[in-house]
Amino acid sequence: MKRKWIITAMLLVAFVMHAQEFETIFKCNPLTWAKDGYEIDHSEVLDGTLKKVRYSLKLTDKQDKTTTVVATFVPPTQNLPDLGIPVPGSPTLQQIVDDLDVVTDSPNVKAGHFAHGSIEFWPLNYGATTKLGLPNGSDKTFDFDDTPSPNGGYTSMQIHNYIERQVVMALNKPQEGANCELGIGNNTTMPPHGNDGQTPNPDWTFTNSGNLYKSAELVIAGQFENLKKKEFIPLNPQKILLKGVTDKPIATAYKVGEPIIFTLTAENFADQKPTKSYFIKWKRTGDDGKTAEGKSNASEPCVITTSLSKPGFVRIEASLVDSRGRQVNRSRIFFDGGAGAEIEKLYGAEEPADFLEFWAKQRARLAAVPLKPELKELPSKDPAVKIYAVSIPCPGPKNRPCTGYLTIPANAAPKSLRAQASFHGYGTSIQRAPSGGPHDAISFNVNAHGYDLGKDDKYYADFFQSIKSNGHGYAFDPKENENPETAYFNGMALRLMRAFEFIKSLPEWNGKDLTSHGGSQGGLQSAWAGALEPQLTQTNPGIPWCCDMSGKELFGRIHGGWRIVGTQALRYYDPINMAKHTPKTCFVNITRAGLGDYTCPPSGVAIYYNNIPGPKKIWWVQGSTHGYVPPNPNQNYFLESK
DSSP, rough: OOHHHHHHHHHHHHHHHHHHTSSSEEOTTEEEEEEEEEEEEEETTTTEEEEEEEEEEEEEEEOEEEEEEEEEOSOOOOGGGGGOOOOOOOOOOEEEEEEEEEEESOOTTTEEEEEEEEEEESSOESSOOOOOOOOOOOSSOOOOEEEOOOSSSOOOEEEEEEETTTTEEEEEEGGGGGGSSSEESSSOOOOSTTTTTTTTTTTTTTTGGGGGEEEEEEEEEEEEHHHOOOOOOOOOOGGGGGEESSSSSSSTTTOOOOOOEEEEEEOOOGOOOOOOOEEEEEEEEEEEEEEEEEEEEETTEEEEOOOOOEEEEEEEEEEEETOOOOOTTTTTSSSEEEESSSSGGGOOOOOOTHHHHHHHHHHHHTTOOOOOOOEEEEESTTTTEEEEEEEEEOOSSGGGEEEEEEEETTOTTTEEEEEEEEEEESSSSOOOOOOOSSSSEEEEESSOOOOOOOOOOHHHHHHHTTBTTTTTTTTTTTTTTTTTTSSSHHHHHHHHHHHHHHHHSSTEEEEEEEEEEEEEEHHHHHHHHHHHHHTEEEEEESSSSSTTTTHHHHHOOOSSSSSOEEEEEEEEOOHHHHHOOOOOOOOEEEEEEETOHHHHHHHHHHHHHOOOSOEEEEEEEEEEOOOOOOOOSEEEEEEEEO
């Protein structure tokens, strides 16, 4: 062990002695690269014949322990920008490289000189099937010999010592910031996220391992022959916003066949006068099935004229690219937005003929299980608020209870408080107890799944594994979704109704003010609440999920891909049908609808809005995707009907 440490120390000393022979090409923190870009980017400054390229990765974990690895080899290309973190437009570099030298203080990586190594650099999705036919490559796990897809954007930047069957270093999914995947050596402990018991992927794919580290540093350097340094004015991506606006102030007010004019502007670009040329590259899709694409110089506004041939929405996706088509800072510099034509005419699949009878049956199932809540008072950091962990028996698949955290102002008088329920987005995050709550309201924060509260991490890992079905994430199983009472949504809806029954039973509720809140999946549940809770006075669904679930199959409407495919059984849960049964005594406030949100497509949200018979408001936001709202949106407006 001591001899190995001495050898490693000698190698590190040798590396330092020769470091001055190398010029830094790129330097960044992989955990913040998506937001901040490179700290150093000399890829357009350095000119000469590149003889060797060196990748150095230093990781500091949350206990301040550092691990470093340095890999040097003959470069796969003389084009320096292609040696950086892959971005859309970057080439696929998957090949054997010569003269691999590895220096490291990690016990999980073999140091020394090796005749060959291999790299997997691409801006694409990829599969486990072997591509190069390297010795010992696996078709079952992601390792040193995988196959890039022709599309997608997952992204891989991996260096391997395939002879030793080792990952030297890996950076995957860099556009996800702290949720990227970083690793030195083979991953042997972290299974694909949400899949406990599954074999770990050696190259860190599906681990989100960036969250293990406090900081990280990636330096890419080159050894040059005949080196010259060019004068170069770099672009500062941090100052740029790509914004879009339509010629009408209300982007949903167009007529079918009427010209729709988008103007895209790279704000703060022209003033920088960078040496390189950059372009706004755009793509047009729409509910009418038509597509178009183009690009224009980023120093001038990009004007796109289109139209829609039928009621629906048009989508414009745009990004800033260099002269080779590589996207610049894709996590920040983009536009995804659109416009609508005659959207008041949109409609979806008809509700089942027995829609009301079905929900009457669900109410009867709920009534058959007595309302017997169990409340456990928890410590509160705010003496003015009491906190309770709540569990209430409930029917449904697996008969899981309705669980969540309740807060009530201390010493509240009977019938003195308004009440609200809030619901969560899709996922398997663990609900933790709050430290306080509102001083003027009853608040019940309900998880979607009915799991027990306050358990250890193993309980939740096992639970989230158990709710998968036939290899699908919860609610996505087509077989479950063939029957409305076996669908995962059935238990969620029953727990929602039980939550409101419980709230209304509390003596502090004033008997008149009752609201629902939630975004995405929580927006779906808040849309349900409008129809399923007759005493609800206001519901506030934001970016509501699963509106018009059959819209793609029946009407050819575009969708972003992450969706539950509609079935006859799921029409009982589709918000566009729930909307019709929301009483006029309930005000529906759709707090956000993104014109670039194709997880919750604007066509479906518009149909939901159209079908609400009573007072309603919808906030349309130009350039807003599902998880992103641009700063100071150029078009942020609402439509309201009283």
